[in-house]
Amino acid sequence: MKDPRVQKLAESIVNYACAVKKGEKVLIETHGLDPFFIGEFVKAVYDAGGEPHVNVLVPYLERLLIERCTEGQMDLMFGVDAKRMREMDAFIGIRFPENSFEFNGIPYDKMELYETHYAAKLHNDIRCTRTRWCTLRYPTPAMAQAAGMNLDEFEDFFFNVCNLDYAKMSRAMDPLKKLMDRTDKVRITGRGTDLEFSIKNIGAVKCDGHCNIPDGEVYSSPVRDSVNGVITYNTPSLEGGFCFENIRFEFENGRIVKATANDTERLNKVLDVDEGARYVGEFAIGMNPYITRVMNETLFDEKIMGSIHFTPGNAIHDADNGNRSSVHWDLVFIQTPEFGGGEIIFDGEVIRKDGMFVREDLLALNPENLK
Secondary structure (H helix, E strand, O other): OOOHHHHHHHHHHHHHHOOOOOOOEEEEEEEOOOHHHHHHHHHHHHHOOOEEEEEEEOHHHHHHHHHOOOHHHHHHHHHHHHHHHHHOOEEEEEEOOOOOOOOOOOOHHHHHHHHHHHHHHHHHHHHHHHOEEEEEEOOOHHHHHHHOOOHHHHHHHHHHHHOOOHHHHHHHHHHHHHHHHHOOEEEEEEOOEEEEEEOOOOOOEEEOOOOEOOOOEEEEOOOOOOOEEEEEOOOOEEEOOEEEOOOEEEEEOOEEEEEEOOOHHHHHHHHOOOHHHHOEEEEEEEOEOOOOOOOOOHHHHOOEOOEEEEEEEOOOHHHOOOOOOOOEOOOEEEOOHHHOOEEEEEOOEEEEEOOEEOOHHHHHHOHHHHO
């Protein structure tokens, strides 16, 4: 893809999101291939004085490897890739979604081996904690189809979303971060949902174009044993090559004690992979003004204007509630009127209603003020 918007995106990610400095090593890892698109990132790293390294993965071949993998094989892969990751100062991950169901059919025990012996250790324990990192998607026809757009429309949408003025968004996020930093009790309501928990002393983090593109959320995590109530997620979610729908969790003292979905047995297998998978590692408020529809692509869906995500599994290190798991599953609940509405309540005060911020110091986060 030869497009000046790609050069702008690459330069923004290298210089703003990853802040690459002279002499720093940058791993550009892709799942899929467009040499011209990836090439702009290579050039941008060189232009910043950095040292680019490229690793190209092919989803079809990844599936074949995982389908019959062994524990020793995954441990060896981890050892090799962990050595390289530890040498990196920054990481840029690019996925080229062609078939969202490519991993469908992988035996569950093999997928668990891959996640626990390779992917979770490499990315959660090393990449996320030791590098400045950013991940993004490439605008494929499959993504356009999922969004219900033709490819030209989708590319315009994609670059509007990804080349948003994140510095402006960051300034608008400051009052929300400060509010979350001092908040204790949170209540989330909506269709099929009434959830209460605490975020006291956890702290909040702005996602303003530094780690994921597109971006647009402020996250924290619940005190591990504080979650009580029920949430019924109203967006689908792909996990392990399967599309889960109508996921409903019941919580008691932080733990998911009942979980149902369109495949309840499969859902509970995910949650039973380890003890931490039944506890929540992230609570985030989404607010990207250009993302208003479900695409079944987590990197976009978790930023939907008027959404939250409430994530079973591993806590993020800079808003850490101590929960550890090989799972980190961003499940999205939308509170706009089309999805039944709902409220976010902090310490008894409604701060967002039906997807729109109502507190005076948060109005700058509403879509008409962020575009």
